[in-house]
Amino acid sequence: MTLSSIGYLLRETGRSLRRNLWMTVASVSTVAISLFVLAVFVVVSTNVTHVTTLLQNQVELKVFIKPKTNRAQEMALLKQVRVWPDVRRVEFFTKVQAAAQLRREFPDQQALFQVIAHSNPLLDGYDVFTHTPDQIPAVAHRFARERIVHNVIYQGTIIKRLTGLGRIVKWSGWIVEALLAAATLLIIINTIRLAVFARRREIQVMRLVGATNWFIRWPFILEGLVIGLLGTFLSELVVGLGYRWVLARAAIALPFWPMVNLHTIMVRTTLFTGLGGLAVGTIASVIALRRFLRV
Amino acid sequence: MIRLEGVTKRYPNGHHGLVDVSLTIHRGEFVFLVGPSGAGKSTLIRLLYGEDRATQGDVMIDQFRLGSMSLRQLPRLRRKLGIVFQDGKLLPTRTVFQNVAFAMEVVGASKKDIMRRVPQVLELVGLRRRRDHYPDQLSGGEQQRVGIARALVNQPTYVLADEPTGNLDPDTAADIMRLFTEINRRGATVLMATHARELVNHLQKRVIAIEDGRIVRDEARGAYGYDA
Numbered sequence: 001m002t003l004s005s006i007g008y009l010l011r012e013t014g015r016s017l018r019r020n021l022w023m024t025v026a027s028v029s030t031v032a033i034s035l036f037v038l039a040v041f042v043v044v045s046t047n048v049t050h051v052t053t054l055l056q057n058q059v060e061l062k063v064f065i066k067p068k069t070n071r072a073q074e075m076a077l078l079k080q081v082r083v084w085p086d087v088r089r090v091e092f093f094t095k096v097q098a099a100a101q102l103r104r105e106f107p108d109q110q111a112l113f114q115v116i117a118h119s120n121p122l123l124d125g126y127d128v129f130t131h132t133p134d135q136i137p138a139v140a141h142r143f144a145r146e147r148i149v150h151n152v153i154y155q156g157t158i159i160k161r162l163t164g165l166g167r168i169v170k171w172s173g174w175i176v177e178a179l180l181a182a183a184t185l186l187i188i189i190n191t192i193r194l195a196v197f198a199r200r201r202e203i204q205v206m207r208l209v210g211a212t213n214w215f216i217r218w219p220f221i222l223e224g225l226v227i228g229l230l231g232t233f234l235s236e237l238v239v240g241l242g243y244r245w246v247l248a249r250a251a252i253a254l255p256f257w258p259m260v261n262l263h264t265i266m267v268r269t270t271l272f273t274g275l276g277g278l279a280v281g282t283i284a285s286v287i288a289l290r291r292f293l294r295v
Numbered sequence: 296m297i298r299l300e301g302v303t304k305r306y307p308n309g310h311h312g313l314v315d316v317s318l319t320i321h322r323g324e325f326v327f328l329v330g331p332s333g334a335g336k337s338t339l340i341r342l343l344y345g346e347d348r349a350t351q352g353d354v355m356i357d358q359f360r361l362g363s364m365s366l367r368q369l370p371r372l373r374r375k376l377g378i379v380f381q382d383g384k385l386l387p388t389r390t391v392f393q394n395v396a397f398a399m400e401v402v403g404a405s406k407k408d409i410m411r412r413v414p415q416v417l418e419l420v421g422l423r424r425r426r427d428h429y430p431d432q433l434s435g436g437e438q439q440r441v442g443i444a445r446a447l448v449n450q451p452t453y454v455l456a457d458e459p460t461g462n463l464d465p466d467t468a469a470d471i472m473r474l475f476t477e478i479n480r481r482g483a484t485v486l487m488a489t490h491a492r493e494l495v496n497h498l499q500k501r502v503i504a505i506e507d508g509r510i511v512r513d514e515a516r517g518a519y520g521y522d523a
Contacts, residue, residue, distance in 0.1 A: 004406045201386055202397070208344070208384070209449060210373030211401035213366075 005215070012219040016195045017226060023191040024227065030187045031231025031280060032238075034180035035273040039239045041173030042269045043260075048166040050260045052159055060136055061128040061143070061154040069148045074124060077146060084142070086135040087128060095122040123150060133159045181280060188227055188284035189291075192220050196288065221285045228281025232273045239269050296321055297343065297453065297486070302352035304338050304508075312338030314508040315352070320486060322452070325479040327495050328488040329519055330505040336488035339505070340457050343486070344376055345369050356453065374402060377446030377483070379456040383438045385430040391417065391441050392426040398445045416444045420474060436467035443474060447483075454478060456487040460494070469494060492519040 017024045065074055074092065081090050093101075099116045106112070116122065128143075130136055136159075140152045196203070206216050243265050250259050297320040304312035313335045320326055328336045341347045342354050345361055354361040359372045385394050392413060399409045417423050420440040430438055439459060446454060456475065460468035472494045479485045489495060495502060495518065502517025503510060512520065 004400070004409075005403045007406075008400045201384070205384060205386065205397065205445075206401045208373065208378050209398040209402060209445070210370040210376075212370045215401060215403070 009218050013222045016219060016223055019198060020191060020194055023194055027188050027191045027227045028230045030184050031228055031277060032234035034184045035231055035235035035276050036238055037180060038177050038276055039235055039269040039273050041169060042272050043243060043265055045166055045169045046260050046268055048162060048169060051258060052162040054258050055159050060130055061140055061152055062125060063128060063143045063152050064123040064125040064150040065148050066150040067123060073148050077148060086130050086139050088131050089129040091127045094124050095120050098122040184280050185284050188224055188281060189288045192224055192285050192288035195220060195223055217289055220289055224281040224285030228277035232277030235273050236270055240266055298355040300353045302349045302354055304342060305350045311508045316510055318510060322484050325485045325500045327500055327502045329495060329502055334505045335508040336505055337457055340455050340488055343455055344378055345372055374449060375452045377451035377454040379442050379446045379459045381458040381461040383442030385438060385441055387430050390427050390429055391422055394441055395444045395448050398448050402449060412448060416448045420444045435463055436470060439471055452484060454483045454485045458488055460491050495519040
């Protein structure tokens with residue numbers, strides 16, 4: 001393909017997009033809306049995964065030991081636990097350390113500290129980390145069977161629910177997206193079909209003078225591609241501005257809530273919407289050309 | 296060289312377009328194809344530019360065997376041909392110049408070649424002054440000249456014309472016919488289906504007459520041979 005052919009191709013594509021301006025606008029908006037919905041699902045799912053991972057990396061189990069257990073018994077259990085296969089790391093803490101920790105976390109609760117200072121009601125215990133979250137319940141049970149263990153607290157339920165939520169978001173996202181993709185596809189197919197129809201005389205002449213089939217097809221494929229990518233651009237614009245706004249609001253309303261940063265979100269959603277726009281545009285043109293352009 | 300050997304074209308509705316037609320046209324010839332309407336003249340031309348395929352027999356143009364040729368090959372054949380129709384098949388939204396240039400653009404010609412070649416062809420067909428007019432601003436004869444210019448612009452070896460003077464008054468038709476003889480004089484092989492009796496008789500070229508899909512006459516210096 002020569003340079004002047006590429007010039008021709010770009011001119012023809014632009015001409016066609018302008019001639020069917022309203023269909024172009026309709027197609028681009030449909031693509032943009034459906035890609036925006038896709039992006040929203042990606043944003044939610046990325047954030048859920050992010051929180052889940054963070055929680056997993058925090059303390060997973062807290063094991064408390066019965067009062068009046070002596071230090072030797074505590075150390076003996078600690079030694080045993082270190083070789084349990086599911087346990088990644090285990091740290092012992094005394095009730096004095098627990099009180100100090102509490103003081104650091106809630107420096108304003110003076111009344112509480114007075115009580116603790118008088119007679120510390122807290123317990124000795126272990127912070128236990130597993131390799132994966134599904135190992136938590138088993139490890140918790142194993143601790144509970146130990147004679148000196150008072151009780152076990154873990155966040156496994158939260159993590160399990162978050163993982164479940166993440167899965168639901170993903171699946172419902174894909175289902176909604178499949179429906180939207182079908183609608184988008186139909187609209188682009190129609191736009192390309194109109195473009196083919198508007199150019200039927202040109203196509204006839206092209207075939208008579210010996211233009212190759214690909215030369216005839218390219219402007220239409222490019223048209224579909226441009227529609228798809230304009231849709232991507234629009235949806236990413238909204239996603240970017242929207243997420244920046246959400247981040248700003250979240251920083252005020254939920255200061256401790258860990259949000260995924262804007263850069264990561266943009267990279268991730270652009271990956272999805274970019275591929276989506278490309279795919280829907282190209283597939284639609286190919287289908288339209290198959291059905292309406294017999295060359 | 297154009298060669299047909301035992302070519303039959305049957306349409307799906309059972310109608311016979313051509314029956315066992317054999318003929319040879321050498322490079323540089325000027326050939327009239329005459330006969331009543333529906334005799335098979337257009338069918339023959341359509342077979343030659345690959346729009347239809349023969350039911351039986353071989354159609355050959357230079358190295359192309361049209362019967363066994365894949366659709367991908369078709370553009371390569373068409374670049375050797377210049378095709379002119381009764382209605383010019385002009386693009387109404389483009390000027391004369393753009394209509395002719397379009398035929399070069401879509402086969403990948405460079406801008407430089409287009410700017411050089413298109414004015415030459417417009418000069419040849421006598422439309423230099425009309426280059427920026429749109430088809431609906433032209434007379435029937437002028438429109439037909441644009442169609443001819445477009446057919447010639449890629450320098451075809453063969454020019455196929457299906458009743459190019461069918462819509463024109465006798466004087467204009469004579470002008471167009473002179474243009475075709477000029478094109479032939481410059482080296483292109485011309486095959487023209489026509490009803491223009493006076494002109495065929497006047498020009499004394501090879502005449503092939505077709506009736507009911509069969510060749511009934513092939514004369515080197517022929518006449519139209521039908522009463523009007």
